[in-house]
């Protein structure tokens with residue numbers, strides 16, 4: 220999020236397709252409210268929510284207020300403020316296939332612009348099924364709504380295609396109406412505070428940037444584990460799987476941010492250029508290499524918080540005997556000067572033992588070993604970037620064990636990012652950026668296309684294999700043992716919350732990390 224003053228913000232009309240859908244209710248409307256109450260959007264803004272369902276604007280405004288009360292990250296303090304916020308919204312019933320309906324929509328948008336003195340700044344947000352993106356984009360051009368005297372921007376949700384050819388087809392379609400710099404492809408991980416902090420930690424600290432290479436970094440681990448299962452999204456997820464759902468976008472975005480070279484300027488194009496170079500250097504696994512470097516898993520029934528939970532194949536809407544993966548682990552290499560020989564291990568899965576998103580940088584050992592821990596060894600230095608649910612940093616270093624002569628223990632220096640003040644939700648940050656026209660934290664087409672080109676051969680290899688390479692793991696655990704073996708073969712193990720062994724905080728030695736990984 221840039222530091223623009225609110226007086227510099229533009230008035231705008233937001234045309235929200237899927238205006239009463241799940242994403243709108245749970246994320247977008249509360250995010251807009253967060254910006255509104257903090258004065259981070261222009262007071263002259265208007266939102267036109269769309270959907271097929273018939274609905275009066277007054278009823279829609281009730282939905283707006285309910286969704287804020289239920290899903291905004293803080294309790295609503297001023298009812299009057301919330302009511303005033305809801306009056307910025309109105310609703311139109313429109314089926315996106317109804318060509319004529321777009322003319323009605325155009326009239327309404329122009330009416331709002333005239334009424335509020337808004338200079339044709341239009342933010343189109345597609346919170347609808349991905350299959351509808353291309354068609355909506357076409358109609359927006361066809362009816363003239365996408366011709367403006369101000370700015371026009373298209374915010375588009377994931378998934379962007381299901382492989383490279385489908386993503387390209389969609390992109391070509393959208394590009395008939397919008398230029399690349401008018402397209403804001405959402406990856407909500409890029410709106411997370413600590414994901415944005417990766418660049419700052421790297422490029423604002425001599426301490427880290429000097430060591431951020433294969434001479435000092437041994438390997439990198441990126442984890443995005445979830446406790447939730449497929450929930451009510453089997454219709455989408457059972458055809459997508461964890462590789463498309465998490466790796467193609469969120470995980471590769473984190474890889475790019477960890478591995479990129481410093482951009483020449485803090486401008487979207489300069490940053491995208493560096494991120495794209497990482498994907499160009501990312502080694503693409505050939506089909507015959509996939510099984511040595513990638514693991515796919517699926518959860519079976521188990522226990523979470525002491526309660527029994529179903530296996531994936533028993534979940535509502537999942538195809539009988541589905542081979543869809545709910546877990547992926549992998550070993551990635553970035554073949555450039557900086558990262559040559561440094562493995563990046565990634566893993567993501569549903570129904571695991573804990574919700575954790577984090578990046579762990581494991582540094583190489585000292586050249587000679589003068590000091591030893593109680594196991595006659597020396598723990599590695601770790602930098603843990605905690606993204607979710609905790610936000611912060613932890614640096615593990617070795618120090619003298621209090622009172623002992625030569626024994627060393629790992630100590631953790633912790634920084635909590637959200638302890639003083641709750642961080643804005645990812646969508647709050649991204650929506651504000653879209654309104655400001657800052658594309659830094661949106662994905663460029665080249666990133667999307669190269670990410671698919673990395674993922675597609677893996678997908679193809681898995682689709683051709685039978686069940687034998689699908690590894691099962693019990694719900695509530697850390698994933699299949701084959702994911703542990705992937706690291707064990709290289710002499711490593713997964714760090715859980717970065718804490719691989721006993722850790723000293725102040726004078727207290729805790730056993731936090733033990734046995735968790």
Ligand SMILES: NC(=O)C1=CN([C@@H]2O[C@H](COP(=O)(O)OP(=O)(O)OC[C@H]3O[C@@H](n4cnc5c(N)ncnc54)[C@H](OP(=O)(O)O)[C@@H]3O)[C@@H](O)[C@H]2O)C=CC1
Pocket residue numbers: 236237238239240241242243269270271272313314315316345346347348349376377378
């Ligand atoms: N929900 C989430 O947490 C996330 C969602 N996304 C993405 O966001 C998008 C929306 O997802 P989500 O909100 O969950 O989906 P929902 O099904 O909850 O909402 C979709 C909305 O689209 C409207 N809609 C459906 N068909 C049409 C049509 N033909 N014409 C006009 N409106 C239509 C529906 O309203 P009506 O029935 O009244 O027409 C509904 O309100 C998807 O692309 C999804 O992948 C991405 C990340 C997370």
Ligand SMILES: O=C1O[C@H](COP(=O)(O)O)[C@@H](O)[C@H](O)[C@H]1O
Pocket residue numbers: 443445464465576607
């Ligand atoms: O995009 C997605 O992300 C969520 C996980 O997001 P997080 O912010 O809670 O880490 C995942 O559950 C979902 O399957 C996927 O589509």
